[in-house]
Amino acid sequence: MNQWNEKLSAPAASLAERQAVGRIALEHKHTYRILTEGGELLGRVSGKFAFEALATSDYPAVGDWVIADVLEAEGKAVIQRVLPRTSSFSRKAAGFTSDEQLIAANADYVFVVSSLNRDFNVRRIERYLVAVADSGAEPVIVLTKADACLNPEHYMEQLKSLGDLPVFVVSALDGTGIEELLALLGPGKTGVFTGSSGVGKSTLVNRLIGDARMDTGGIRESDERGKHTTTHRELILLPNGGAIIDTPGMRELQLAETEDLDASFPDIERLSESCRFRDCRHQAEAGCAARQAVAEGELEEGRLRNYMKMQRELAHVEQRAKQQEKLQEKRMEKRTRKRRKGERYD
Ligand SMILES: Nc1nc2c(ncn2[C@@H]2O[C@H](COP(=O)(O)OP(=O)(O)O)[C@@H](O)[C@H]2O)c(=O)[nH]1
Ligand SMILES: [Mg+2]
Ligand SMILES: [Zn+2]
Structure with a gap:
């Protein structure tokens, strides 16, 4: 496997007999497809692994390098260890929780994919960039369906407020920009496509590998919502x-507790320092430097609004995390009390 690199020779050298280093390509109900130099294996985590895992993020995710015991005859593997991650791209798990869900491990680039048409939304891209900021991977913007767009500049223009970022304009249909994307994903490099459903991620993957491997909107039969779905994450x-x-695709990317807006909005953070009030919320306060910048056309109002919206969301997620922590503490106390009682009266 040519994903192999120097980073892995150390753990590989210390492998016991019948052990292998492999990379998680797919996860399905706690079963993992693992790519190894010797071929593909189906794996599960060992009992010890499951016992010691504290959070969902301790479990293997797509892109993870793992060490596993190989049961060669059965083509199966038992995962013993996840190797340290160089990056983890995650989002808040769905529902009433503050848990994080790991989307991809060890990616060098997160491609924020948008199509060059009415679905294009710079504020949505901005939100994705916040999620990438603390991942350890580099953000790259990919604008798709260039073949069907007469004025890509109109969209490129809107990206300017996001700062200096690499942008690729591509078409899976006529091949625009494909070579350039491939050049970025040289030996040992990993990218992850993220972005709304329908922007052309899977079609682009197929074009990159020159094969119809991933289900795409054009080919797959409609589901009950009348739309296609890629239902799983997969490393190819x-x-x-x-x-x-x-x-x-996800309808809306939810921000996780660990997200830090400062990294993605250095312009607004800088302006905040000049606001009259230290805790300025940039709404109707007097002497607000951010509002003034908007009035003077130096800061996009949409960008400021998006920033404030995400700030509220993060405050909410943080609060929820604290509530969960308290609940957990209470549960533990109760358990300890019960145990003590048991000791006394047993
Ligand atoms: N015109 C055009 N259509 C595309 C392109 N890439 C994808 N599409 C179409 O966009 C729709 C959604 O594509 P898909 O790859 O499934 O999107 P995903 O949900 O992001 O994976 C399908 O109907 C594709 O045929 C492209 O480069 N040009
Ligand atoms: Mg897809
Ligand atoms: Zn202010």
């Missing part, structure tokens, strides 16, 4: 030695 090896992780 590219012919030139890189790897790409395709992800299903």
Whole structure:
């Protein structure tokens, strides 16, 4: 497997007999498809692993490198260990929780994918960038369906407020920008596609590998919502030695507790320092430097609004995390009390 690199020779050298280093390509109900130099294996985590895992993020995720015991005859593996991650791209898990869900591990680039049409929304891209900021991976913007767009500049223009970011304009249909994308994903490099459903992520993966591997909106039969769905995340090896992780679209990317807005909004953070009030919320306060910048056309109002919206969301997620922590503490106390009682009266 040409994803192999120096980073892995150390753990590989210390492997016991019948052990292998492999990379998680797919997860399905706690079963993992693992790519190894010797081929593909189906794996589960060992009992000890499950016992010691404290959070969902301790479990293997797509893109993770793992050490597993190999049961060769059965093509199966038992995962013993997840190797330290160089990056983890995650989001808040769905529902009433503050848990994080790991979308992809060890990605070098997170491609924020948007199509060059009416679905394009710079504020949505901005939100994705916040999620990428604390991942350890580099953000790259990919604008798709260039073949069907007469004025890509109109969209490129809107990206300016996001700061200096690499932007790729591509078409899976006529091949625009494909070589350039492939060049980024050279040997040992991994990218992950993220973005709304329907923007062309899976079609792009197929184009990159030159094969109809991923289900796409055009080919797959409609589901009950009348839309196609990529239902799982999957890591796919590219012919030139890189790897790409395709992800299903999500209606809205939810921010996780660990997200830090400062990294994505240095302009607004800087302005805040000049606001008259230290705790300025940039709403109707007197002497607000951010509002003034908007009035003077130096800061987009939409960007400021998006920032404030995400700030409220993060405050909410944080509060929820604290509530969960308290609940957990109470539960533990109760358990300890019960145990003590038991000791006395047993
Ligand atoms: N014109 C055009 N259509 C595309 C392109 N890439 C994808 N599509 C279409 O966009 C729809 C959604 O594509 P899909 O890859 O399933 O999107 P995903 O949900 O992001 O994976 C399908 O009907 C594709 O045929 C492209 O480069 N040009
Ligand atoms: Mg898809
Ligand atoms: Zn202010």
